[in-house]
Amino acid sequence: xxxxxxxxxxxxxxxxxxxxxxxxxxxxxxxxxxxxxxxxxxxxxxxxxxxxxxxxxxxxxxxxxxxxxxxxxxxxxxxxxxxxxxxxxxxxxxxxxxxxxxxxxxxxxxxxxxxxxxxxxxxxxxxxxxxxxxxxxxxxxxxxxxxxxxxxxxxxxxxxxxxxxxxxxxxxxxxxxxxxxxxxxxxxxxxxxxxxxxxxxxxxxxxxxxxxxxxxxxxxxxxxxxxxxxxxxxxxxxxxxxxxxxxxxxxxxxxxxxxxxxxxxx
Amino acid sequence: xxxxxxxxxxxxxxxxxxxxxxxxxxxxxxxxxxxxxxxxxxxxxxxxxxxxxxxxxxxxxxxxxxxxxxxxxxxxxxxxxxxxxxxxxxxxxxxxxxxxxxxxxxxxxxxxxxxxxxxxxxxxxxxxxxxxxxxxxxxxxxxxxxxxxxxxxxxxxxxxxxxxxxxxxxxxxxxxxxxxxxxxxxxxxxxxxxxxxxxxxxxxxxxxxxxxxxxxxxxxxxxxx
Numbered sequence: 001x002x003x004x005x006x007x008x009x010x011x012x013x014x015x016x017x018x019x020x021x022x023x024x025x026x027x028x029x030x031x032x033x034x035x036x037x038x039x040x041x042x043x044x045x046x047x048x049x050x051x052x053x054x055x056x057x058x059x060x061x062x063x064x065x066x067x068x069x070x071x072x073x074x075x076x077x078x079x080x081x082x083x084x085x086x087x088x089x090x091x092x093x094x095x096x097x098x099x100x101x102x103x104x105x106x107x108x109x110x111x112x113x114x115x116x117x118x119x120x121x122x123x124x125x126x127x128x129x130x131x132x133x134x135x136x137x138x139x140x141x142x143x144x145x146x147x148x149x150x151x152x153x154x155x156x157x158x159x160x161x162x163x164x165x166x167x168x169x170x171x172x173x174x175x176x177x178x179x180x181x182x183x184x185x186x187x188x189x190x191x192x193x194x195x196x197x198x199x200x201x202x203x204x205x206x207x208x209x210x211x212x213x214x215x216x217x218x219x220x221x222x223x224x225x226x227x228x229x230x231x232x233x234x235x236x237x238x239x240x241x242x243x244x245x246x247x248x249x250x251x252x253x254x255x256x257x258x259x260x261x262x263x264x265x266x
Numbered sequence: 267x268x269x270x271x272x273x274x275x276x277x278x279x280x281x282x283x284x285x286x287x288x289x290x291x292x293x294x295x296x297x298x299x300x301x302x303x304x305x306x307x308x309x310x311x312x313x314x315x316x317x318x319x320x321x322x323x324x325x326x327x328x329x330x331x332x333x334x335x336x337x338x339x340x341x342x343x344x345x346x347x348x349x350x351x352x353x354x355x356x357x358x359x360x361x362x363x364x365x366x367x368x369x370x371x372x373x374x375x376x377x378x379x380x381x382x383x384x385x386x387x388x389x390x391x392x393x394x395x396x397x398x399x400x401x402x403x404x405x406x407x408x409x410x411x412x413x414x415x416x417x418x419x420x421x422x423x424x425x426x427x428x429x430x431x432x433x434x435x436x437x438x439x440x441x442x443x444x445x446x447x448x449x450x451x452x453x454x455x456x457x458x459x460x461x462x463x464x465x466x467x468x469x470x471x472x473x474x475x476x477x478x479x480x481x482x483x484x485x486x487x488x489x490x491x
Contacts, residue, residue, distance in 0.1 A: 076463060076464070080463065080464055081464050084464065122411050175351065175355040175434050175435070176412055176413045176414075176433065176434035176435075177412040177413045177455075178412075197412065198411050198412035199411070199412075216412075216455065217413075217454065217455035217456050217459060218455050218459055218464060221455060221456065221459045221460065222459075222460075225314055225318070225460075226314060226318040226319055226322070226456065
């Protein structure tokens with residue numbers, strides 16, 4: 001989910017280019033080789049290497065979710081909002097930040113600081129939440145889950161319809177910005193629907209997220225203006241990726257004892 | 267579109283009626299056209315903000331108050347307590363937006379003109395200068411995580427001006443019972459997204475061109491001890 005890239009920083013030379021995932025296809029040039037042709041101002045002693053977070057691309061083309069989520073909406077939401085969070089996070093980590101080097105999940109839990117969030121929390125958590133969100137959707141999504149995931153939902157909610165109702169109601173009863181989640185509660189060993197405000201994430205309380213839905217206004221305003229009801233229903237009917245949920249549940253089973261494993265791993 | 271009729275006692279236009287003894291609130295009219303605040307705020311945003319968002323707060327506020335009335339009549343204490351968050355949110359939304367429409371005025375009608383008189387003097391005294399106040403409000407507004415409001419308030423007890431932020435639809439009084447909201451700026455995404463996308467600082471920079479300092483000045487003079 002997280003992509004770390006190497007970046008060479010040389011003190012006397014021009015600004016290093018920040019590699020993005022799209023740059024992977026281009027041949028990697030090592031600038032030092034060009035320097036040998038001229039007076040080298042490159043001192044081996046002052047070479048520093050930083051690793052930064054890059055913006056992960058959604059696992060589908062930006063127009064693949066049309067007509068339910070437009071290409072323009074994704075270009076804004078992913079290309080601008082999500083990218084801004086990544087850039088802001090990198091800027092914070094640059095300044096000898098003590099949490100530099102942690103993984104995303106570690107940083108989310110650590111910077112949440114039991115409800116007294118550190119300055120990096122908002123950026124870290126929003127980057128994580130959005131990564132999770134793109135992967136919680138797929139083209140031709142929606143419909144119903146099958147197999148072990150469906151069985152677990154029926155066990156914990158009574159029926160898929162009851163779960164859907166609860167999820168939609170949670171999404172529509174927000175008092176501000178936030179996210180709606182289907183989580184696997186580690187203590188209670190069952191699935192549940194939770195709402196979190198602003199950037200908060202179920203990882204902060206030790207639960208395992210399975211699916212999420214962005215209920216910040218920027219997520220739906222472009223396509224649906226203030227019509228949240230339509231947005232949430234379209235997400236459930238056409239966008240949510242039960243494939244992703246199955247994979248995440250299979251992984252979650254290794255951490256939470258749900259009895260005899262029923263969710264297929266393959 | 268409709269011109270608000272002038273009342274002898276200037277109110278916020280909170281506008282309420284009474285049905286079967288229960289007070290209901292209604293959407294106040296805007297004192298200017300939807301497109302009158304362009305280019306600072308687009309007509310499309312004003313229309314959606316007023317007709318959809320504010321109307322929803324009014325509708326849900328009335329619904330919550332009706333449910334509260336029922337719960338109180340039945341003596342259902344848990345239900346009364348449970349309704350408090352809906353009342354605070356929707357009621358706060360109604361109050362805040364009612365103030366907001368008064369805080370705005372087209373540029374050609376005086377929008378953006380810095381306050382003179384006692385409010386102008388108080389701003390210089392408490393903040394140093396008018397520009398410093400704007401800078402402070404812009405910084406606080408931009409830094410607010412998620413949804414909320416940034417306010418210029420008068421603390422009646424301490425007799426000074428303050429800049430405060432509130433989350434979601436919390437009215438300014440939640441930050442202090444003696445605070446009077448002189449000026450509020452909505453920094454929920456719906457207030458600027460269609461025009462400014464995620465660049466909240468640009469919205470904050472431009473909104474000053476349509477701020478109604480005359481309203482803030484009059485309110486300040488009235489409430490100043």
